Amino acid sequence: MVDGMDYGRVRLRAEGITKRYGRRNVLSGVDLTVRSGEVAAIVGANGAGKSTFLKICAGLAGADAGTVTISGTVGYCPQQAGLFQFLRADEHFELFGAGRDQPRPAARRSGRRMARQLSWNASEPTAARHLSGGTQQKLNLVLAAIGDPDLILLDEPYQGLDRGSYTDFWEWVFRWRQEGRAVVVVTHMLNLLDRVDTVLDLTPVEV
Numbered sequence: 285m286v287d288g289m290d291y292g293r294v295r296l297r298a299e300g301i302t303k304r305y306g307r308r309n310v311l312s313g314v315d316l317t318v319r320s321g322e323v324a325a326i327v328g329a330n331g332a333g334k335s336t337f338l339k340i341c342a343g344l345a346g347a348d349a350g351t352v353t354i355s356g357t358v359g360y361c362p363q364q365a366g367l368f369q370f371l372r373a374d375e376h377f378e379l380f381g382a383g384r385d386q387p388r389p390a391a392r393r394s395g396r397r398m399a400r401q402l403s404w405n406a407s408e409p410t411a412a413r414h415l416s417g418g419t420q421q422k423l424n425l426v427l428a429a430i431g432d433p434d435l436i437l438l439d440e441p442y443q444g445l446d447r448g449s450y451t452d453f454w455e456w457v458f459r460w461r462q463e464g465r466a467v468v469v470v471t472h473m474l475n476l477l478d479r480v481d482t483v484l485d486l487t488p489v490e491v
């Protein structure tokens with residue numbers, strides 16, 4: 285437990301989220317509530333609407349109906365890393381840190397520290413475009429957590445991670461929970477579902 289964290293406070297409340305693309309109903313009245321100190325997993329088949337739902341929660345896509353209420357700061361990790369190809373890791377940390385009012389040295393320190401937890405030395409002066417696919421994904425992940433957001437939204441953030449880093453990633457998620465953050469993870473890793481607090485299954489119901 286961390287002093288000052290508001291354990292149990294609702295960080296995300298999505299109610300009645302409905303989304304259509306053309307004539308296709310992707311989400312129909314989806315609800316999800318996540319509190320500080322909780323991990324929610326979103327599961328469902330390919331195309332079930334997991335990424336769409338997460339983007340709506342992050343405010344990056346609009347819903348046709350329903351409301352999303354967020355309390356506190358938000359970090360979002362997209363499925364495809366949205367990096368600046370010519371910038372180094374440190375420069376990404378500074379840029380994303382600035383977006384969350386974090387001074388440059390603090391952002392650099394916290395980015396490097398989190399990278400180390402994923403077995404990556406982020407102080408190397410390598411442009412993002414020259415990082416390996418898995419390392420780009422680590423950068424993508426660290427950027428979602430820069431500035432210690434209260435709510436962290438992760439869209440299958442482990443693609444390309446090696447076995448050790450994958451384990452480190454889940455340890456991270458459960459550490460964040462312990463620290464009182466609210467975490468939402470899109471995942472296909474059903475073996476971990478007994479360790480999360482809420483499971484939202486978007487698989488369409490057969491009628």
Ligand SMILES: Nc1ncnc2c1ncn2[C@@H]1O[C@H](COP(=O)(O)OP(=O)(O)OP(=O)(O)O)[C@@H](O)[C@H]1O
Pocket residue numbers: 305310328329330331332333334335336337
């Ligand atoms: N911008 C868009 N325009 C039209 N259709 C879209 C758009 N974005 C998503 N879709 C469609 O909405 C459906 C849900 O897509 P989404 O990416 O949310 O699914 P998902 O559950 O995250 O899938 P996956 O497990 O493959 O990542 C799919 O049929 C997809 O083709």
